[in-house]
Amino acid sequence: MAPPAAQAGRPWLGAMPAGEGRTRFRLWAPDAREVLLELADGARHRLQRHDDGSFDITLAVRPGARYRYRIDGRDPVPDPASRWQPDGVHGHSVVVDPHAYTWQHAAWQGRPWRETVLYELHVGTCGGYAGVMAQLPQLVALGITAIELMPLNEFPGRRNWGYDGVLPYAAESAYGSPDELKALIDAAHGHGLMVFLDAVYNHFGPEGNYLHQYAETFFNADAPTPWGPAIDFRLEAVQRYFIDNALMWLHEYRFDGLRLDAVHAIVPNDFLETLRQAIYASVPAGRHVHLVLENEANQAFRLADGYTAQWDDDFHNALHVLLTGEEEGYYAGFSDDPTAHLARVLGEGFAYQGQADHRGHRRGEPSGHLPPTKFVVFAQNHDQIGNRAKGDRLSTLIAPEALRAALALTALTPMIPLFFMGEPWGAREPFLFFTDYAPPLDEAVREGRRKEFAHFAAFADEAARASIPDPNLPATFEASKSDIAASRQGEGAAFAQWFAGLMALRQARLVPALDDARMLGAQVLAPGAIVARWALGTRELQVEFNFGKADIPAPPAAGALLHAENATAKDSRLGPNALRVWLRDALA
Numbered sequence: 001m002a003p004p005a006a007q008a009g010r011p012w013l014g015a016m017p018a019g020e021g022r023t024r025f026r027l028w029a030p031d032a033r034e035v036l037l038e039l040a041d042g043a044r045h046r047l048q049r050h051d052d053g054s055f056d057i058t059l060a061v062r063p064g065a066r067y068r069y070r071i072d073g074r075d076p077v078p079d080p081a082s083r084w085q086p087d088g089v090h091g092h093s094v095v096v097d098p099h100a101y102t103w104q105h106a107a108w109q110g111r112p113w114r115e116t117v118l119y120e121l122h123v124g125t126c127g128g129y130a131g132v133m134a135q136l137p138q139l140v141a142l143g144i145t146a147i148e149l150m151p152l153n154e155f156p157g158r159r160n161w162g163y164d165g166v167l168p169y170a171a172e173s174a175y176g177s178p179d180e181l182k183a184l185i186d187a188a189h190g191h192g193l194m195v196f197l198d199a200v201y202n203h204f205g206p207e208g209n210y211l212h213q214y215a216e217t218f219f220n221a222d223a224p225t226p227w228g229p230a231i232d233f234r235l236e237a238v239q240r241y242f243i244d245n246a247l248m249w250l251h252e253y254r255f256d257g258l259r260l261d262a263v264h265a266i267v268p269n270d271f272l273e274t275l276r277q278a279i280y281a282s283v284p285a286g287r288h289v290h291l292v293l294e295n296e297a298n299q300a301f302r303l304a305d306g307y308t309a310q311w312d313d314d315f316h317n318a319l320h321v322l323l324t325g326e327e328e329g330y331y332a333g334f335s336d337d338p339t340a341h342l343a344r345v346l347g348e349g350f351a352y353q354g355q356a357d358h359r360g361h362r363r364g365e366p367s368g369h370l371p372p373t374k375f376v377v378f379a380q381n382h383d384q385i386g387n388r389a390k391g392d393r394l395s396t397l398i399a400p401e402a403l404r405a406a407l408a409l410t411a412l413t414p415m416i417p418l419f420f421m422g423e424p425w426g427a428r429e430p431f432l433f434f435t436d437y438a439p440p441l442d443e444a445v446r447e448g449r450r451k452e453f454a455h456f457a458a459f460a461d462e463a464a465r466a467s468i469p470d471p472n473l474p475a476t477f478e479a480s481k482s483d484i485a486a487s488r489q490g491e492g493a494a495f496a497q498w499f500a501g502l503m504a505l506r507q508a509r510l511v512p513a514l515d516d517a518r519m520l521g522a523q524v525l526a527p528g529a530i531v532a533r534w535a536l537g538t539r540e541l542q543v544e545f546n547f548g549k550a551d552i553p554a555p556p557a558a559g560a561l562l563h564a565e566n567a568t569a570k571d572s573r574l575g576p577n578a579l580r581v582w583l584r585d586a587l588a
Contacts, residue, residue, distance in 0.1 A: 003052060003054075003236055003237055003240040006240055006243040006244055006247060006278050006282075007247075007282070008247045008250075008251040008282040009098075009099075009247075009251060009252070011081065011244040011247070011248060012026065012028075012054075012240050012241075012244055013026050013027065013028055013054070013080070013081040013240075013241065013244070014026065014079060014081030014082065014083065014169060015061075015067065015079060015081075015082075015083070015093070015095045015096075016098075017063070017097050017098075017099075018058050021060055021062055022058055022059060022060050022061070023058065023059060023061040023062070023063075023065070023095050024056060024057075024058045025037055025047065025056060025057050025058070025059070025067070025079075026054055026055070026056040027047065027054065027055050027056075027069055027079065027080070027081075028052075028053055028054045028055075028080075028215060028237050028241070029053065029054075029055055029069075029071060029214035029215055030053030030214075030215055030217060030237075031213075031214050031215060031216055031217075032049075032055070032071045032072055032214045033072050034046065034071070034072055034073070035047040035049075035055040035069055035070070035071050035214075036069065036070040036071075037057060037059070037067055037069060038067065038068050038069070038070050038076050039061070039065060039066065039067050040065070040066035040067065040092055044070070045057055045059060052237065053215075053237065054237075061095060062095065063095050063096055063097040063100065064094065064095060065094070065095045066092035066093070066094055066095075067079070067092060067093055067094075067095065068092055068093060071213060071214045072214075074213065077210040077213065077214075078090070078091065078092070078093045078167065078210070079093040080167065080169075080210070080211060080241075081169045081241070081244075082094070082154075082167050082169060082170045083095075083096035083098065083169055083170060083171075083178060084096050084170055084171070084173065084177065084178055085154045085167055085170045085173050086173045086177075087173075088154070088156065088157070088173070088208075089154055089155065089156050089166050089167060089207070089208030090208060093170075096178055098178075098248070098252045099252070100179070101178075101179050101182045101183075101186075103182075103186055103254070104186050104190065105186055105189040105190050108189040108254070109286050109287045109288060110194060110256045110287055110288030110289065110290075111145060111146075111192075111194050111256070111288055112288055112515075113288070113290055113308055113309070113373060113416070114373060114511050114514035114515055115145050115507070115511055116145055116146050116194065116290070116416050117143060117144055117145045117146065117411075117416075117417055117418075117419075117503055117506070118144075118146050118147075118148050118196065118376065118416065118417065118418035118419070119139060119142075119144040119146065119147050119148065119418075119419055119420075119421065119424070120147075120148045120150065120198075120381055120382060120418055120419070120420050120421065121147060121148070121149065121150065121420075121421040122150045122161065122162075122382065122421065122431075122480075123149055123150065123152065123172070123175045124158075124159060124160075124172075124174060124175060124477070125421070125431075125477070125480050125481045125482070126421070126481075126484075128174070128175040128176045128180075129175050129176035129180040129181050129183070129184045130176060130180060130184075132147070132149075132184055133183065133184045133187050133188075135484050136187055136188055136191045136193060137191065138484055138487060138488075139191075139193065139484075140191050140192065140193065141500065142424045142425075142487065142496060142499060142500050142503065143424075143499070143500045143502070143503020143504060143506075143507070144193065144419075144424070144503070145192070145193060145194060146193060146194035146195070146196055146256070146257075147188060147193060147194075147195055147196070148195075148196040148197070148198060148259060148418070149195065149196065149197050149198065150162045150198050150382060151163055151165055151197075151198045151199065151200050151261070152165075152171050152172045152175070152181070152197065153165030153166070153167055153168040153169075153170065153171075153172070153200060154166065154167040154170035154171075154172055154173060154208075155172065155205060155208075156205065156207040156208050156435075156436065156437060156438075157435065157436025157437060157438075158174040158436050159174075159434050159435065159436040159474070159477045160205075160434070160435050160436060161382065161386065161433065161434070161435075162198070162200070163200055163205070163261065164205030164206065164207070164435065165200060165204070165205055166204045166205050166207070166208040166209040167208070168199075168200070168201075168241075168242070168245045169245055169248060171253075178253075181253060182253055182254070185253055185254055185255065186254075189254070194256035194257065194288075194290075195254075195255050195256055196255060196256060196257045196258065196259055196290070196292070197249050197253075197255045197257075197258055197259070198258075198259045198261055199245070199246065199249065199258045199259065199260055199261065200261045200262075201231070201242045201245075201260060201261070201263075201266060201275075202225070202227075202230075202231065202261060202262045202263065202265040202266050203225060203226075203227035203228070203230075203231065203262075203265065204227070204231075205227075206227075206441060207437060207438075207441055217232060217235060218231065218232060218235070218238055219231060219232055220232035220234070220267065223267045225265050225267075226265075227265075230265065230266075230267045231266070231267075232267075233266060233267060233268055233271040234268060239271060239274060239275075242271075242275065243274070243275055243278045243279075246258060246275060246278075246279055247278070247279065247282055250279065250282070250283075250289055251282065256288065256289065256290065257289055257290030257291060257292060257308070258290075258291055258292070259292045259293075259294065259311070260272075260291065260292070260293050260294065261294050262294055262295075262296070263293050263294065263295050264295050264296045264297040269297075272293075272302060272307075273305070276291060276305075276306055276307060279291065280306070290308040290309070291307050291308050292307070292308055292309045292310065292311065292376060293307055293309070293310040293311070294310070294311045294313075295310055295311075296313070296363065297363055297364070298310075298314075298350045298352055298353065298363055298364030298365060298367070299365060300349070300350070300353075300364075300365040300366060300367040300369075300370060301365060303367075303370055303374045304369075304370060308374075309373065309374050309375060309376050309416055310374065310375060310376065311376045311378075311381075311418075312345065312349070312350070312375040312376060312377050312378075312415070314334075314341065314344075314345050314350050314351035314352060315342070315345045315346075315375070315377040315378070315415075316377070316378055316379065316380070316381070316384055317330060317331060317333065317334045317341075317351075318334045318338045318339075318341035318342035318345060318351055319338075319342055319379060319406060319409070319547075320334075320379075320384070320394075321334045321335055321338035321341075322338045322339065322342060322528055322547045323394065323397075323398050323402055323406060323547060324394075324397050324398060328455075328456050328457065329456070332358040333352075333357040333358040333359075334351070335358075336358075338528075339524050339526075339527055339528055339529070339530060339548075340524060342530060343522040343523065343524050343530045343532070344522070345375075345377075346413065346519075346522040346530065346532035346543075347368070347519055347520075347521040347522030347523075347532055348366075348367055348368035348519060348521075349367030349368060349370050349372070349374065349375050349519065350364050350365075350367045350375075351364075352364035353365055353366045353367055354366070368519060371414075371517055371518055371519075372413065372414040372415045372514075372517050372518070372519055372534055373414060373415065373416055373514055373515075373517060375415045375416065376415070376416045376417075376418050377410055377413065377415045377416070377417060377418070378410060378417070378418040378419065378420070379394060379406045379407055379409075379410050379423075380393060380394055380419075380420045380423060381418060381420050382420060382431065385420060385430070385431040386431045386432060386433050386480075387433070389453045389456070389458070389459060389468045390430060390432070390467075390468065390469065391430030391431045391432035391433070391469075391479075391480065392430055393422070393423075393427065393428060393429075393430065393431070394406065395426050395427065395428045396428050399577065400426075401565070401566050401576075401577040402547065402576075402577045403426070404498070404565050404577075405545060405547070405565040405566065405577045405578070405579040406547075407419075407423070407499070407502070408502060408563060408565050408579050408581070409543065409545055409579060411502040411503065411505075411506055412502065412505065412506060412510070412543060412562070412563055412581045413532070413534070413541075413543060414510060414514055414517040414534045414536065414541065417506075421482055422482030422484075422486075424487065424495075424496055424499040424500075425484075425486050425487035425492040425493070425495050425496040425499070426491065426492060426495035427482040427486065427492075429479065429480065429481065429482045430479060430480060431480045431482075432469050432471070432476050432477075432479060432480045433449060433469075433471050433476075434471050434472075434476045434477040434480060435471045435472055436472060436477075437472055442472040445471055445472065446470050446471060446472060449468060449471055450465040450466070450468050451465075453465060453468065502563070505562060505563060509562055509583060510536065510541070513536035513537040513539065514536070516535070516536065516537040517534055517535065517536050517537075518534065518535045519534055520532075520533040520534055520535055520540070521533060525544070525546070525552055525553075525555070526546070526548055526550075526552045527548050528546060528547040528548025528549070528576075529544075529545065529546040529547070529548050529552050529574065530544070530545060531543070531544040531555050532544075536583075539583055539584055539585060540558070540559070540583070540584040541581070541582070541583055541584075542555075542558040542559070542581070542582040542583075542584070543579070543580075543581050543582075544574065544579070544580050544582075545574070545578065545579040545580075546574040546575065546576060546577070546578050546579075547576070547577065548576060549576055550576070551573045551574065551575050551576075552573065552574050553572065553573055553574075554567075554571050554572055554573055554574045554580075557569060557582065558582035558584055559582045559583050559584035559585060560582065560583050560584075560585075561580060561581070561582055562581040562582065562583050563579075563580070563581040564578075564579065564580045564581070565577065565578065565579040565580075566578045566579070567579065567580050
């Protein structure tokens with residue numbers, strides 16, 4: 001027997017109110033013979049087994065009750081569909097009424113995708129749900145239209161990026177309660193801000209995942225991933241577990257969209273279409289819900305078939321090589337000709353469209369037929385900063401003139417821009433990799449982190465690797481905080497004012513025509529220099545820039561000059577770090 005079809009507000013698993021002060025508990029444990037529900041007061045209740053491998057019981061239990069499951073007489077475990085884990089991944093689960101919160105902005109329908117300017121942030125380094133809420137007015141003033149929260153699924157300890165989560169339904173308790181998360185989203189909507197969530201459906205973290213004890217078939221040992229055996233999406237029960245999770249975030253918490261992490265690691269990959277269809281079937285007419293992929297495979301057909309957009313790592317990788325000259329790690333795939341790679345991104349969407357990369361792996365599909373809004377571009381994000389050994393930002397790696405030109409390029413194409421927390425005011429604090437594991441996992445993570453960089457020239461010797469910050473030290477987490485108050489002080493305030501001007505220009509001159517935008521190609525002018533063009537309805541946008549080391553002849557004026565960095569409208573030559581953005585009134 002297969003699980004029933006997914007419906008918003010009716011999850012198959014977990015503890016859900018059943019009316020009249022009662023709660024229905026359901027667990028999928030196909031390997032188990034007996035499942036007992038153990039309440040915090042010591043009472044135990046045997047669940048009924050069903051042919052689909054699920055166990056359930058309905059009891060006179062109210063929201064706030066703490067419970068765990070005892071399976072086949074072993075130690076008690078939390079509910080894998082727990083809505084709240086106030087004592088962490090090993091503690092009791094708590095019954096939550098998902099509909100108890102009173103929404104102040106219940107009429108919110110979201111915003112169209114063309115208006116999106118994403119601001120990615122880590123909730124923990126911003127002070128939890130309440131801390132992020134306090135930042136909302138300043139983010140609006142900067143021109144941000146959407147905040148994207150790094151993963152919130154409950155993880156071990158009190159500090160983590162979120163990608164080590166093991167309880168996907170439980171909003172991270174270190175940041176606040178489920179209602180405090182809803183209050184944050186509610187307040188954001190009141191400010192006109194969309195809220196996105198980074199959802200991890202491709203793996204579980206290394207500590208606190210008890211599924212192997214009673215649902216071994218949840219995983220496919222024949223499909224290894226960097227995180228262990230792949231989640232087995234061939235099973236309907238597994239599919240339903242994640243579909244219900246997505247519906248929970250979108251309907252109960254009212255997130256405006258999801259960013260799906262590393263979907264190339266989802267096996268079989270066709271689950272993505274099942275998930276997309278289930279989500280959009282649940283969305284009422286008039287509501288905007290956006291689904292964004294992180295997909296190393298560059299599957300253009302996923303975007304053509306209905307996914308809103310994809311994070312375009314090719315944009316970042318090519319741009320970073322141009323700006324810094326770095327060629328190690330994944331930058332090796334762009335070091336042969338970063339200018340040509342970036343030109344292809346601007347003119348066609350992806351740099352890799354079926355070509356072999358530096359490892360000999362072919363990836364990607366032709367993407368030039370897609371509208372530019374299918375691509376989310378960024379000069380930095382959590383990965384591209386935090387996966388560096390010392391978490392250094394572009395602001396500490398390149399000249400201020402180059403940084404501004406790079407951010408202006410990110411902001412003023414018809415692609416959808418994303419900025420990492422602190423970026424709008426030129427923050428210089430690192431964003432480091434941090435965790436909070438107990439022994440012996442803490443040592444394994446620390447040494448694994450250092451070994452990861454052993455093949456980099458700067459960390460070839462042991463002494464250099466020892467300088468890499470220990471992920472488990474509280475100081476590593478503290479060093480990763482970027483205080484938004486800096487956006488109102490000194491150089492930060494001046495940078496923030498400049499950034500807000502870019503956002504205002506984008507909303508006024510680009511956004512109204514983005515639904516009709518299409519790519520017109522890009523040409524390499526010289527090493528590091530490119531001119532790219534897009535149709536915006538009956539107008540043409542042209543962006544030209546030079547990240548090379550020498551002056552180059554400037555392309556002819558192309559209409560009204562919208563913005564310039566280190567250049568003027570009359571310049572006949574473009575110097576290093578020069579950028580100009582033109583808008584023609586009519587296509588020639």
